Amino acid sequence: xxxxxxxxxxxxxxxxIYREGNITRASQAxxxxxxxxxHALGRLRELLKDPLFxxxxxxxxPTPLTRNLIGPVREALQTLELSARQSQxxxxxxxxxxxxxxxxxxxxxxxxxxxxxxxxxxxxxxELCSVRTDRRALEADLAAGALDLALDIPLPVGDAIxxxxxxxxRLIVMGWADHPVLRDELTLAGYLSQTHILVSSRRQGWGLxxxxxxxxxxxxRIGLRCQHYFAACRVVSQTDWLLxxxxxxxRIANAQFGNRIFPFPLxxxxxxxxxxxxxxxxxxxxxxxxxxxxxxxxxxxx
Numbered sequence: 001x002x003x004x005x006x007x008x009x010x011x012x013x014x015x016x017i018y019r020e021g022n023i024t025r026a027s028q029a030x031x032x033x034x035x036x037x038x039h040a041l042g043r044l045r046e047l048l049k050d051p052l053f054x055x056x057x058x059x060x061x062p063t064p065l066t067r068n069l070i071g072p073v074r075e076a077l078q079t080l081e082l083s084a085r086q087s088q089x090x091x092x093x094x095x096x097x098x099x100x101x102x103x104x105x106x107x108x109x110x111x112x113x114x115x116x117x118x119x120x121x122x123x124x125x126x127e128l129c130s131v132r133t134d135r136r137a138l139e140a141d142l143a144a145g146a147l148d149l150a151l152d153i154p155l156p157v158g159d160a161i162x163x164x165x166x167x168x169x170r171l172i173v174m175g176w177a178d179h180p181v182l183r184d185e186l187t188l189a190g191y192l193s194q195t196h197i198l199v200s201s202r203r204q205g206w207g208l209x210x211x212x213x214x215x216x217x218x219x220x221r222i223g224l225r226c227q228h229y230f231a232a233c234r235v236v237s238q239t240d241w242l243l244x245x246x247x248x249x250x251r252i253a254n255a256q257f258g259n260r261i262f263p264f265p266l267x268x269x270x271x272x273x274x275x276x277x278x279x280x281x282x283x284x285x286x287x288x289x290x291x292x293x294x295x296x297x298x299x300x301x302x
Contacts, residue, residue, distance in 0.1 A: 007043070008077075008080070009040070010040055010041075010043055010044040010047070011044075011073045011076070011077060012030065012077065013026070013030065013037060013040040013041060013044065014041075014044060014052065014066070014069070014070070014073060015070065015073060015074055015077060016029050016030050016037075017037075017041065017053060017060050018053075018062055018066060018070050019146075021059050021060055021061075022058055022059060022060060023037060023038065023060060024058075026060075041053070048065065050063055050065045050066075051063055052065065052066045053066065070144075071140065071143075071144055074144035074145050074146065075143060075144055075145070075280075077145070078144070078145035078280065079280060081145075090285030090286060090289065092122050092123035092126070092286075092289055093122065093123060093124070093125075094125065095123055095125050095126060095286055096125040096126075097125065097126050097127070097286050098126075098127040098128075098129060099126065099127070099128055099129065099148045099149070099286075099287075099290055100129045100131055100146060100147050100148050101128060101129065101130050101131070101147070101148065101149050101150065101151070102131060102132070102133045102138065102141065102147045102149070102150030102151065102152070102276075103130045103131070103132070103150070103151055104132060104151075104152070105132075105228060105229070105230075106229065106246060106248075106249040107151040107152075107273070108130055109249055109252045109253065110248055110249060110252065110298070111151070111294065111297055111298060112128075112130065114297045115128070115293060115294065115297060116128065118293050118297070119293075123289075126286075126290075131147070133147065133150065135152065135155060138150055138152065138155060138157070138161075138276065139157050139158060139160075139161055142161060142276060142277060142278040143160065143161075143278050143280075145278075148277065148281065148287055148290070149275060149276065149277050149287070149290060149291060149294065150275070150276040150277075151166070151273060151274070151275055151276075151294075151298075152273070152274060152276065153271070153272065153273065153274070154272055154274055155274075155276075157276065159279075160278060160279045160280075161276055161277075161278060161279070162276070162277050162278070162279055162282060163274045163275065163276045163277075164274065164275055164295065165272050165273070165274050166273055166274065166275045166294065166295055166298040166299065167248075167273050167298045167299065168270040168271065168272055168273070169246040169247055169248050169270065169271040169273065170246070170247050170263075170264070170268070170270060170271060171208070171209060171212075171244055171245070171246065171247070171263075171264035171268055171271065172244070172245065172246075172247045172250050172261050172262065172263060172264060173186055173191060173242055173243070173244050173261070173262045173263070173264055173265070174233065174236050174242065174243045174244075174245065174250060174254060174259045174260065174261050174262075175194075175236060175240070175241075175242050175243075175259060175260055175262075176236055176237050176238070176239070176240070176259050176260070177258055177259065177260055179240055179242075179260065180240065181193065181194060181240075182260050182262060185262065186262040186263070186265055187265060188218075188265040188266065190265075191220070191242065191265045192218060192219075192220055194220075194221075194240065194241065194242045195221050195222075195223035195240070195241045195242070196220050196221060196222050196223060196241060196242050196243070196244065197222075197223065197224045197225075197226065197232045197235060197236065197241050197242070197243045198210075198222050198224070198225045198226075199225075199226055199227065199228065199229050199232050199243070199245065200225060200227070201227055207244070208271075209244040209264065212264075212266055212268050213266065216266060223241055224241065229243075229245050229249055229250075229253050230253045232245070233250075233253045233254050233257050233259060234257065236257070236259050237257040237258070237259055244264060246271055247261070273298070275291065275294055275295065275298070277291060
């Protein structure tokens with residue numbers, strides 16, 4: 001089948017249905033009527049000789065062919081879109097654009113307040129979508145345009161992924177204001193004598209602090225494993241349990257609790273945070289502008 005027979009807008013429809021998993025939401029995202037979207041999907045099904053999606057209740061489940069196609073389709077659409085944008089002068093005040101940022105909750109609290117304020121003042125037509133992504137899929141998501149930028153720890157990525165360190169953090173230990181062990185300082189012996197909270201999105205396994213302790217032959221007792229630092233800070237404020245976490249987010253999450261903060265009682269390497277993007281948006285003016293804002297804002301935090 002020759003490419004001249006295919007309306008490229010049909011692949012925009014394919015991408016929207018895959019992303020939204022639902023005909024109604026896809027039609028709303030593309031600002032098309034549901035009949036128009038269904039007609040476009042029917043045309044693409046006929047061209048590719050495959051159902052592309054199978055309905056299960058209200059969900060549209062992609063077929064194996066669609067799963068194989070979606071990566072190359074997204075890369076091609078992104079390349080076309082970027083080429084069109086780069087031919088136009090960039091004015092942040094006039095730009096109408098949605099950016100998807102890969103952020104964990106720690107980085108959301110660190111950057112979003114100041115970034116939203118900047119966008120409100122300088123680029124009111126820009127919309128931000130903060131999403132949590134699987135680190136194993138980061139490279140693929142950036143390549144496919146599912147993410148425009150991402151903040152994370154140093155990760156092994158290919159040459160097509162650009163990155164720059166934007167700030168450094170360190171581990172601290174938090175305990176409630178009248179904790180019996182936390183007086184003028186926190187010793188390693190005092191730290192190890194207490195029960196601890198571990199924050200992780202994983203169901204099992206060590207935290208960074210446990211690897212640091214194990215390197216020196218120490219183990220600590222975990223009394224609670226939870227998903228979010230804010231919840232952990234609240235538990236700390238009402239118990240004798242200790243929490244180890246990055247300092248920058250600790251200052252934010254702890255603002256309403258008044259827990260005490262001490263340095264981690266072992267020397268550790270700094271916690272580097274990197275900004276990631278794909279090589280194909282290196283020269284996209286809008287992405288360059290947003291990268292610059294992120295770098296400037298994060299450079300003031302660490």
